[in-house]
Amino acid sequence: MQARLVLFAATLLIINTNIIYAQSFVIMASWAQTWADILNGGPKRWKVDDVDAKRAALSHIVQHSPNVDGRPMRILCPLAGDDPFVHYAWGQGHDVTAIDIVPDALRAMRGLFGHDMDEWSSEGDGGNSGAVWKHKSGRATLLEGDILSNRPELLRSFDVIYDKDSFGALALDDRPKFCERISEFVKDGGTLYVEVKIKDEGRESGGPPYHVEKEDLMEPTNFGGCFEYVCSLGEVYCLNMGGMKQTGHVLRRAPRR
Numbered sequence: 001m002q003a004r005l006v007l008f009a010a011t012l013l014i015i016n017t018n019i020i021y022a023q024s025f026v027i028m029a030s031w032a033q034t035w036a037d038i039l040n041g042g043p044k045r046w047k048v049d050d051v052d053a054k055r056a057a058l059s060h061i062v063q064h065s066p067n068v069d070g071r072p073m074r075i076l077c078p079l080a081g082d083d084p085f086v087h088y089a090w091g092q093g094h095d096v097t098a099i100d101i102v103p104d105a106l107r108a109m110r111g112l113f114g115h116d117m118d119e120w121s122s123e124g125d126g127g128n129s130g131a132v133w134k135h136k137s138g139r140a141t142l143l144e145g146d147i148l149s150n151r152p153e154l155l156r157s158f159d160v161i162y163d164k165d166s167f168g169a170l171a172l173d174d175r176p177k178f179c180e181r182i183s184e185f186v187k188d189g190g191t192l193y194v195e196v197k198i199k200d201e202g203r204e205s206g207g208p209p210y211h212v213e214k215e216d217l218m219e220p221t222n223f224g225g226c227f228e229y230v231c232s233l234g235e236v237y238c239l240n241m242g243g244m245k246q247t248g249h250v251l252r253r254a255p256r257r
């Protein structure tokens, strides 16, 4: 009887794991199409290349991270795409880790660090666990894979999470798991910098990108369960997208009990 129960539990685990892999694959396929279009010269969509916007974001982060006291920070950029913030923060001496489900997005990210691809080494087979890319400086790591995956190696690892258009890009059902992962990866007292869009048409307009306000971020099943709200930064820069504004928020990881 006990052996049957163990077999049944193992079967359920395998089915569940396969469902999770299948879901990741569907998400990946759809974002991979978007990236193929962008990299073939299609519309830039969410991309902001202006380094002034990245400088401003890092400056907000430094200002709201007094516990780091001017030291280099470990910064995680989930759903990073090829956001130039990663290269900018690295250039300022910080240790950066970026995660994206589309390998081509992270290939574009590596291109921002210069043409010499020998500066990067990779581990992993690019399969379900995804490849891990490391820069020879030892301060930049790019992880191919699903942000929703369990990553025990990242627990309590980061002083800062930089989330630009990540929370607002995910399907609504994926938000609680995303917020759980972020709350796992950040250190106690760590800073969460979030950029989201607000839309003239409001929440009813759907997404992605979704219309996101403080109330959405701070829902108990989202960041509200583990983070304190620090401040709103209002509109952080002007977007060339009709009917939308880019707004910023700062949250802080509450100490674990």
Ligand SMILES: C[S@@+](CC[C@H](N)C(=O)[O-])C[C@H]1O[C@@H](n2cnc3c(N)ncnc32)[C@H](O)[C@@H]1O
Residues within 6 Å of the ligand: 027, 031, 032, 046, 047, 048, 078, 079, 080, 081, 082, 083, 099, 100, 101, 102, 105, 145, 146, 147, 148, 163, 164, 165, 166, 169
């Ligand atoms: C709206 S874009 C934002 C990219 C970047 N943060 C920026 O603002 O430039 C969302 C990104 O998330 C990636 N993505 C979507 N779902 C993901 C997931 N479950 N895990 C990891 N990356 C994901 C997509 O490939 C895409 O690059």
